[in-house]
Amino acid sequence: DIQMTQSPSSLSASVGDRVTITCQASQDITNYLSWYQHKPGKAPKLLIYDASNLETGVPSRFSGSGSGTDFTFTISSLQPEDIATYYCQQYDNLPRTFGGGTTVEI
Amino acid sequence: QVQLQESGPGLMKPSETLSLSCTVSGGSINNHYWSWIRQPAGKGLEWIGCIHVSGITNYNPSLKSRVTMSVDTSKNDFSLKLRSVTAADTAVYYCARGDWGWDSWGQGTLVTVSS
Numbered sequence: 001d002i003q004m005t006q007s008p009s010s011l012s013a014s015v016g017d018r019v020t021i022t023c024q025a026s027q028d029i030t031n032y033l034s035w036y037q038h039k040p041g042k043a044p045k046l047l048i049y050d051a052s053n054l055e056t057g058v059p060s061r062f063s064g065s066g067s068g069t070d071f072t073f074t075i076s077s078l079q080p081e082d083i084a085t086y087y088c089q090q091y092d093n094l095p096r097t098f099g100g101g102t103t104v105e106i
Numbered sequence: 107q108v109q110l111q112e113s114g115p116g117l118m119k120p121s122e123t124l125s126l127s128c129t130v131s132g133g134s135i136n137n138h139y140w141s142w143i144r145q146p147a148g149k150g151l152e153w154i155g156c157i158h159v160s161g162i163t164n165y166n167p168s169l170k171s172r173v174t175m176s177v178d179t180s181k182n183d184f185s186l187k188l189r190s191v192t193a194a195d196t197a198v199y200y201c202a203r204g205d206w207g208w209d210s211w212g213q214g215t216l217v218t219v220s221s
Contacts, residue, residue, distance in 0.1 A: 001167075034207050036151075043200060043211035044143075044151065055209065087151055091206030095166040096153040 002026050002090050006099030019075040021102045023088035028068050032092035035064055035073045039084045080106060108133035110201050110212035118219050124188040128201030128212055135159055135177060139205035140184045144197040156205040157184060191219045
């Protein structure tokens with residue numbers, strides 16, 4: 001299985017801050033990476049696919065970059081509604097695997 | 107806009123078989139893969155597997171020996187069976203559309219395994 005290592009596991013930031021999360025794959029996954037936002041009691045929401053493509057309807061303050069084994073997810077200006085846990089997920093190989101998650105707090 | 111809704115038992119006993127179904131509304135079940143994903147309390151997300159209406163299935167090797175997925179096109183729904191459950195299978199179970207970038211999800215259903 002491809003292991004996805006996310007960091008940090010949690011972070012605290014202020015409204016308006018730039019927030020960056022990293023995700024490292026245990027092997028080359030090209031750009032087959034998604035990012036999800038997960039709020040308590042809600043279904044996860046797809047934000048980014050193919051490492052850097054913004055899902056339709058997702059605010060432009062969210063972005064992703066990277067390829068190969070190293071990826072970055074950025075919130076350019078943190079908003080109160082962005083409080084959630086964020087997960088990276090690879091789909092280069094089966095089984096699909098997720099990172100451990102990053103909880104973003106204000 | 108497609109909507110998904112899971113249904114199944116909330117409480118089970120060890121060794122029983124978990125049966126969950128996911129009803130798809132607002133769109134056809136055809137021409138898509140459909141997945142099951144779970145989240146144990148306090149832990150991260152785990153992909154269980156996926157199925158296509160053609161019958162193609164892919165299961166997580168960690169669960170493969172206990173998992174069966176099926177699709178019912180007449181009801182526009184798909185199902186998950188997980189045999190011989192233990193407390194470790196206690197989780198919120200989600201159904202979702204796709205086999206990788208899951209763009210539509212159910213709200214999730216909590217399944218608790220306890221004697």
